[in-house]
Each structure stands twice: as structure tokens, then as C-alpha cells.
Amino acid sequence: MDGGQGKMIVVSNAEPYKHESRDDGKTVCKEVEGGLTTAMNPQMRETGGVWIAYGRGDRDAEVVNSEGEVSVPDFPDVPEDKRYTLKRLDFSPERYDKFYRGYANRVLWPIFHSFPSKADLEREGEYWAEGYLPCNREYARAVVEAYEPGDTVWVHDYHLALVPKLVRDEVPDAKIGVFWHIPWPPWENFGKVPHRRRILEGLAAADLMGLHLEKYANNLLRCAGGCGARFDLDSNSFKLGEEEIQVEAYPLGVDFEFFNETETDGEELDIRKMYKDKKLVLGVDRQDYTKGIPERIRAFKKFLRKNPTYQEKIAMVQRTPTSRTEISEYQKEKNEINRGVSEFNGNFGNHDWTPISLFWQGIPQKKLIAEYRAADVGLVTPGLDGMNLVSKEFIAANEEPKVLILSEFAGSSEQLDEAIHVNPYDSDQVAGAIKKAIEMPEGEKKERWEELRRKVKTEDLSSWAENFLGDLDRAHRLHSMAEFAPFAQEAGEKQVMRRN
Numbered sequence: 001m002d003g004g005q006g007k008m009i010v011v012s013n014a015e016p017y018k019h020e021s022r023d024d025g026k027t028v029c030k031e032v033e034g035g036l037t038t039a040m041n042p043q044m045r046e047t048g049g050v051w052i053a054y055g056r057g058d059r060d061a062e063v064v065n066s067e068g069e070v071s072v073p074d075f076p077d078v079p080e081d082k083r084y085t086l087k088r089l090d091f092s093p094e095r096y097d098k099f100y101r102g103y104a105n106r107v108l109w110p111i112f113h114s115f116p117s118k119a120d121l122e123r124e125g126e127y128w129a130e131g132y133l134p135c136n137r138e139y140a141r142a143v144v145e146a147y148e149p150g151d152t153v154w155v156h157d158y159h160l161a162l163v164p165k166l167v168r169d170e171v172p173d174a175k176i177g178v179f180w181h182i183p184w185p186p187w188e189n190f191g192k193v194p195h196r197r198r199i200l201e202g203l204a205a206a207d208l209m210g211l212h213l214e215k216y217a218n219n220l221l222r223c224a225g226g227c228g229a230r231f232d233l234d235s236n237s238f239k240l241g242e243e244e245i246q247v248e249a250y251p252l253g254v255d256f257e258f259f260n261e262t263e264t265d266g267e268e269l270d271i272r273k274m275y276k277d278k279k280l281v282l283g284v285d286r287q288d289y290t291k292g293i294p295e296r297i298r299a300f301k302k303f304l305r306k307n308p309t310y311q312e313k314i315a316m317v318q319r320t321p322t323s324r325t326e327i328s329e330y331q332k333e334k335n336e337i338n339r340g341v342s343e344f345n346g347n348f349g350n351h352d353w354t355p356i357s358l359f360w361q362g363i364p365q366k367k368l369i370a371e372y373r374a375a376d377v378g379l380v381t382p383g384l385d386g387m388n389l390v391s392k393e394f395i396a397a398n399e400e401p402k403v404l405i406l407s408e409f410a411g412s413s414e415q416l417d418e419a420i421h422v423n424p425y426d427s428d429q430v431a432g433a434i435k436k437a438i439e440m441p442e443g444e445k446k447e448r449w450e451e452l453r454r455k456v457k458t459e460d461l462s463s464w465a466e467n468f469l470g471d472l473d474r475a476h477r478l479h480s481m482a483e484f485a486p487f488a489q490e491a492g493e494k495q496v497m498r499r500n
């Protein structure tokens with residue numbers, strides 16, 4: 001990864017590690033589950049630099065210095081040159097609540113995932129003024145403090161849309177890139193957000209913005225148009241006020257080698273034994289209403305009802321580390337899932353067979369890889385997902401052919417054609433896909449799997465980072481030389497930045 005001559009400054013709300021105090025008084029360092037951290041952590045371990053994030057672990061776990069910094073990961077087996085600086089920010093509980101639970105997750109998240117009915121637009125102004133704006137200012141201040149000439153600033157995700165402009169105001173010539181991890185919705189949804197123009201002004205001050213898919217980039221450009229920007233779908237850029245930005249698609253990949261090669265010491269066999277060698281269908285998702293977990297469970301039940309010969313021969317494992325428990329929608333969904341699963345297991349299961357095993361805890365990555373390897377079928381059926389890394393990790397972790405059932409609304413379905421694609425809301429279709437997956441002839445399974453593995457291996461995490469950072473260098477150079485002028489058609493000088 002080329003971070004230019006200076007250092008890399010990553011900024012995101014999610015932190016890659018948290019520290020917690022145990023009862024014996026010792027402090028433990030834990031990975032934080034989530035797509036953004038899975039993607040950026042290996043990058044930072046390679047390049048070093050500073051990662052600025054909100055500290056969500058125990059406040060009394062005294063690991064940071066007076067600047068709020070700690071070198072991570074502080075696992076004993078990790079050498080110094082594979083660590084980097086994590087700088088933790090702290091906010092008052094009220095402010096953080098309005099920023100994180102309020103603006104980020106009760107306004108932007110539902111709107112951007114096309115669940116406008118779950119958005120609290122009534123309080124948007126309050127969440128903005130008392131949470132989103134002040135917290136984005138704090139993040140930007142931390143970036144400016146860490147910044148030295150030549151550094152690369154890489155801003156991540158929807159929590160921090162205002163940071164590029166706030167940093168640009170202080171450091172006009174900084175190299176700033178943004179990566180957006182969630183979908184960008186059509187104007188009909190985005191346009192509902194009262195501070196829509198301010199969000200776009202915040203982003204437009206970066207040199208380059210990346211999203212997972214071309215269709216999200218096009219939605220963003222059209223939304224910019226809706227807010228009065230000039231936009232161009234050929235050069236993939238828009239101009240709002242004085243700021244011009246390039247917008248491109250970079251489908252995020254996974255660290256193929258890591259998932260392929262991690263040694264699990266045969267733990268997958270123990271897992272299979274635990275489930276009495278039945279066919280295993282696996283779902284793994286951070287808990288979220290966008291992940292389609294209740295619908296998935298309903299489809300699995302339908303499959304068992306329609307195919308009684310498979311009763312006692314198949315089991316579903318659903319691993320769902322809880323997240324955002326402070327938001328009532330998440331609590332409600334958790335209760336609904338618990339009820340549905342225990343009722344079904346009670347009615348269908350017996351002392352030898354639990355049809356659905358549900359886990360609300362996260363497990364270390366190595367154990368997760370063993371779970372991926374123990375499964376016969378990966379069942380990944382989000383209602384809408386920017387990319388979905390689980391689908392790619394399942395492929396990378398399994399050398400032996402498996403079958404992936406994938407929602408057509410997961411961003412990854414654009415690349416992973418050889419999966420069985422389903423509409424997650426059509427439970428008959430998903431039930432049929434489970435049957436097809438289990439009965440798929442070995443030859444077809446192998447052929448599809450090899451192609452899926454080839455794609456996930458080629459379009460991996462490091463090629464994603466290289467493409468993004470290479471383009472960021474170019475966009476920044478063009479901006480610095482004032483040559484980035486996609487809207488200079490009048491002068492016949494249209495400048496389109498393209499990768500060579």
C-alpha cells in the first residue's frame with residue numbers, strides 16, 4: 001500500500017480493538033467485529049500510521065497515554081513493526097448518543113439502507129446540532145493535530161461525512177480520501193434528509209470518494225445534482241460550491257491469503273462432531289435489521305416443513321454478535337428472533353437434534369474460520385448490504401468446494417455470479433435454494449466454487465487498497481496543480497481522471 005511519503009491517518013468511528021478490564025484486574029485487548037475494521041486493520045498493520053476512532057472499551061482500562069494513544073494490537077506475539085498507533089477520542093455520553101445512536105444510526109443508516117420508516121427525521125436537527133456536527137469537529141481536530149505535510153488522510157464511512165471539509169478548511173493542501181462502506185441510496189431516499197446539502201459539502205472537499213459499486217456512485221452523483229451540484233456521469237465527478245470531487249467504485253475485497261491459510265488445528269471437525277455430522281447451513285452477521293435474519297430463519301423453517309426427509313439430517317447455525325443494543329429497533333429484533341427460534345426448536349427438535357442454533361456472541365477470527373470450514377452451505381441473505389464481507393470470507397476460508405446462497409441485494413452479488421442468488425424476501429425461493437445447495441452435484445459445485453475462489457483471490461483487499469490509494473494520489477496531484485477541472489467543458493479542456 002502506497003501511502004505517499006508521509007504517514008497514513010485513518011479516521012473512523014469504529015475502532016479496531018477495544019480494551020476491557022477483567023475481574024482479576026488484568027486488561028485484555030479484543031478485536032472489534034465489523035466490516036470496516038476487518039478491512040482496514042490488516043492494511044494498518046502493514047503500513048503503520050495513526051488510526052483515530054472513538055474508544056468504546058472500559059474507561060478504567062488504563063492503556064492509553066496522556067494523548068489517548070495506544071500501540072495496537074498489544075498481543076504478545078505481535079512484533080512492534082506490525083503495530084500502529086490507535087488514538088481514541090472520548091465524548092460526553094449525551095453528545096455521543098446524539099451523534100452515534102441518533103444521527104448516524106437513526107437517520108443515516110436507515111435512510112441509506114432504504115428503510116426510511118425506521119428513520120427518526122423528526123429529531124434530525126437536534127441530532128445534527130448536538131451530536132453529528134460537534135463530533136465531526138472533534139474528529140477533524142484530531143486529524144489536523146496528527147497531520148504533517150505529505151500525510152494521507154483516509155476518512156471512513158457515514159459517521160464522518162463532514163470531516164473532509166473541516167480538515168480542508170484547516171489544511172488546504174491535504175491529501176484526503178473517503179471510503180463509504182454502505183450503499184448510497186437514490187434521491188427519493190437521500191433527498192429526505194434535511195441536512196442533505198451540508199453532507200455533500202462535507203464530502204466534496206475530499207480529493208476522491210470511493211463506494212463499493214458503480215450504481216452507488218451514480219446515485220451519489222444524481223443526489224449531488226438534486227442538491228444543486230453540477231455532476232457528470234462520464235467523468236464521475238461533481239462540483240458543489242467551489243469544491244470538485246472524483247467519485248469512483250472500488251468493490252472491497254478480503255485478505256484471501258489470511259482466510260485461506262489460517263491454521264485452525266482441525267477445530268472444524270470438532271464443530272461438525274458437535275452437530276453430529278449433519279449438513280450444516282451457516283449464517284454470520286453483525287446483528288442488524290438490514291441483514292435479513294428473521295426472514296432467513298423463516299425460510300429455513302419453510303425448507304424443513306416442505307422437505308420432511310431432511311429433518312434430523314440438517315442443522316442451521318446462526319452467529320450474530322449483537323450490535324447497537326442501545327437502539328430499540330435492535331432490541332426488538334433480537335427478541336423477535338429469540339422467540340421464533342426457541343418456538344421452532346421446541347416444536348420440531350428432539351434430544352438428538354436442534355434444528356437452529358443461535359449465538360449472540362462474537363468469537364475470535366480463528367474460530368470463525370473454523371466455523372466457515374465446518375459448514376456445507378453459506379446462507380447470506382441481507383435485505384440490503386453495501387458489500388458483505390462474510391460472503392467473501394466464506395469462499396476464501398474454504399478450499400474444499402461448498403455452496404454459497406447469496407442475496408441479490410448484497411453488493412457482493414455483482415461479483416459473485418456463481419453463488420445461488422435469491423430474493424431474501426421470497427421465502428419459497430430461499431427454501432428452494434437450500435434444497436438445491438444440498439443436492440448440488442459435486443461437479444457443478446466444484447466448477448462454481450473454483451470460479452468464486454478465483455474472483456475473491458484476484459479482487460482481494462490489497463488490490464482494493466492499491467487501486468484506491470493510487471487513484472487518490474492522482475486525484476490529489478490533479479487538484480494540487482489545479483488541473484482537475486471536469487467542468488471546464490466551456491474551454492474544451494475536460495479533464496477526466498482515469499486509472500491507467
Ligand code: GDG
Nearest residue numbers: 033034035036038181362363364365385386387388389390
Ligand atoms: C459494513 C457494511 C460492508 C462477524 N461475526 C464475527 C466476526 N464478524 C465479522 C465478519 C466480517 C464483519 O464482521 C462483517 O462485515 P460485513 O461486510 O458482512 O458487514 P458490516 O459489519 O455491516 O459492514 C458492509 C462492510 O462495512 C465493509 O465495507 O461490506 O456492507 O454494512 O468481517 O468476519 N468477526 C469475528 N467474530 C465474529 O463472531 N472475529
